[in-house]
Amino acid sequence: MTVPHNGKLFIETVGCQMNMLDSELVVGALRKEGYSLTDDVQEADTVLFNTCSVREHAEHKIYSALGRLKYSKLSRPNQVIGVLGCMAQKDQELIFQRAPHVDMVVGTGQLAEVPRLIGAAREHRERSLAISLDRKEGTRAEVSDSFQSYDPLREPEMRPSPYQAFVRIMIGCDKFCTYCVVPMTRGPEQSRPPKDIRREVQILADQGVKEVTLLGQTVNSYKVTQDGKLYRLSDLLEYIHDVDGILRLKFVTNFPKDMTDDLLQAVRDLPKCAQYLHVPAQSGCNDVLKRMKRGYTIEDYREMFGRIRNTLPNAAVSSDFIVGFCGETEEAHQKSLDLIRECRFKNSFIFKYSPRPGTKANDLLVDDIPEDVKKRRNNEMLTLQNQISAEDNAAFIGRRVEVLVEGLSKSEVKRGDASTDAGPVQLTGRTTCDRIVVFNGNPRLAGSLTTISVEDCTPTTLIGSIVTHQVQHGSSPLLPILV
Numbered sequence: 001m002t003v004p005h006n007g008k009l010f011i012e013t014v015g016c017q018m019n020m021l022d023s024e025l026v027v028g029a030l031r032k033e034g035y036s037l038t039d040d041v042q043e044a045d046t047v048l049f050n051t052c053s054v055r056e057h058a059e060h061k062i063y064s065a066l067g068r069l070k071y072s073k074l075s076r077p078n079q080v081i082g083v084l085g086c087m088a089q090k091d092q093e094l095i096f097q098r099a100p101h102v103d104m105v106v107g108t109g110q111l112a113e114v115p116r117l118i119g120a121a122r123e124h125r126e127r128s129l130a131i132s133l134d135r136k137e138g139t140r141a142e143v144s145d146s147f148q149s150y151d152p153l154r155e156p157e158m159r160p161s162p163y164q165a166f167v168r169i170m171i172g173c174d175k176f177c178t179y180c181v182v183p184m185t186r187g188p189e190q191s192r193p194p195k196d197i198r199r200e201v202q203i204l205a206d207q208g209v210k211e212v213t214l215l216g217q218t219v220n221s222y223k224v225t226q227d228g229k230l231y232r233l234s235d236l237l238e239y240i241h242d243v244d245g246i247l248r249l250k251f252v253t254n255f256p257k258d259m260t261d262d263l264l265q266a267v268r269d270l271p272k273c274a275q276y277l278h279v280p281a282q283s284g285c286n287d288v289l290k291r292m293k294r295g296y297t298i299e300d301y302r303e304m305f306g307r308i309r310n311t312l313p314n315a316a317v318s319s320d321f322i323v324g325f326c327g328e329t330e331e332a333h334q335k336s337l338d339l340i341r342e343c344r345f346k347n348s349f350i351f352k353y354s355p356r357p358g359t360k361a362n363d364l365l366v367d368d369i370p371e372d373v374k375k376r377r378n379n380e381m382l383t384l385q386n387q388i389s390a391e392d393n394a395a396f397i398g399r400r401v402e403v404l405v406e407g408l409s410k411s412e413v414k415r416g417d418a419s420t421d422a423g424p425v426q427l428t429g430r431t432t433c434d435r436i437v438v439f440n441g442n443p444r445l446a447g448s449l450t451t452i453s454v455e456d457c458t459p460t461t462l463i464g465s466i467v468t469h470q471v472q473h474g475s476s477p478l479l480p481i482l483v
């Protein structure tokens, strides 16, 4: 007997791109079974949270949302509430204890089972816990096997954007930075075979995708042997580069120590590769990097950065920083600011250190930087980074850039009346160096490459207009199109 339900699915996703992709795929699988999305949790018989454990705040958000659903089943007895993803793998049974109305807890390695588990939960009203082994619960092979990469066939209606798509090339992480939960929540590092990745990129291209972003926690550690040949990320990029229809290839996130010359040369030589590298430094101070167990010194990072500049002079580099990590002195903080000044990152994601249960830093180091100091350091770093981003963006004013048009800008989406044929609307796109550009144009341009003349900027955005024709006046040369 199947228990009736209204087919409405609510899903909230927090966390990184990996989670966005997972949610897209889970929603795709459920759509096939007749579910449709709603953004009103009140009207959904199926409520899913795809969760993140990287900082306490992300977990808090989900536990609060779960708290608000405590009595929800009184009016919807057939409702199923599921917690998916990293927090499911990390907290396991604890989720049922903290939120007894949750029906299913499904880890990152069991997402393929979500449709079946929802059905079972509704039918038998029994809780289910589907998770992978903890890292120490078996041999490496056993633990790896218990984390199944979830990569079903792609379908266009699943994607948030018709022109851009994520493709997972690996799961897990083996770096074990002392502050980080990801090696636990995503399991051992495992790379997918190039053939499978190429097939997926081909399917996406056939569906109209123009830009593919390859995903991995340490994407440049990718390594697979196929037909007797070793494929690293540089080889993989070459292997998928000729897929027709794809205009741009990106990849995130890079680990500094694995940023080898072959990869930089591939990005230089393969025209579809975006001139953009996200290579988090985390700190500018060797003592801190050592306590983080990042496996490189700041001299190593500088050396790597120099190689990027030499091989890819026009590439933008962005970073992540953690402020207020255990034992971070004022001097150490200054060194991080110095690194930002020196490298002039396109942007930096800055996080206040959040101790995570189960990590080495939480067990062995003291979270000794007071919250107000973390906050101040965070603000100082943000102010400096914004100043640099603004200065570097300002250098684009008066130049032309090639942009892959993504669609309506955020402000147009908010206004919500842009689908009418009322004339040009504000569009958004990105340069190959990942700078956001807004300009007026016809929404039909979405998915195409267009040249924009930059006229103004903010620290995060270039503002310009479409170059409609290029007339050469006398002998004055055309402005070069910059990347």
Ligand code: SAH
Binding pocket: 054, 055, 179, 180, 181, 182, 216, 217, 218, 253, 254, 255, 280, 282, 320, 321, 322, 351, 352, 353, 354, 355, 356
């Ligand atoms: N795999 C990527 C990033 C994964 S998590 C990498 O190695 O770069 C994304 C970012 O969250 C990290 O780069 C780090 O800056 C931040 N982060 C991870 N754990 C954290 C913690 N416990 N507290 C604060 N920030 C954290």
Ligand code: SF4
Binding pocket: 173, 174, 175, 176, 177, 180, 181, 182, 183, 217, 218, 255
């Ligand atoms: Fe976490 Fe470090 Fe792995 Fe990145 S490399 S996911 S920060 S353990």
Ligand code: F3S
Binding pocket: 014, 015, 016, 017, 018, 019, 051, 052, 053, 054, 086, 181, 182, 185, 186
């Ligand atoms: Fe969060 Fe998991 Fe990503 S912990 S950052 S959602 S890998």
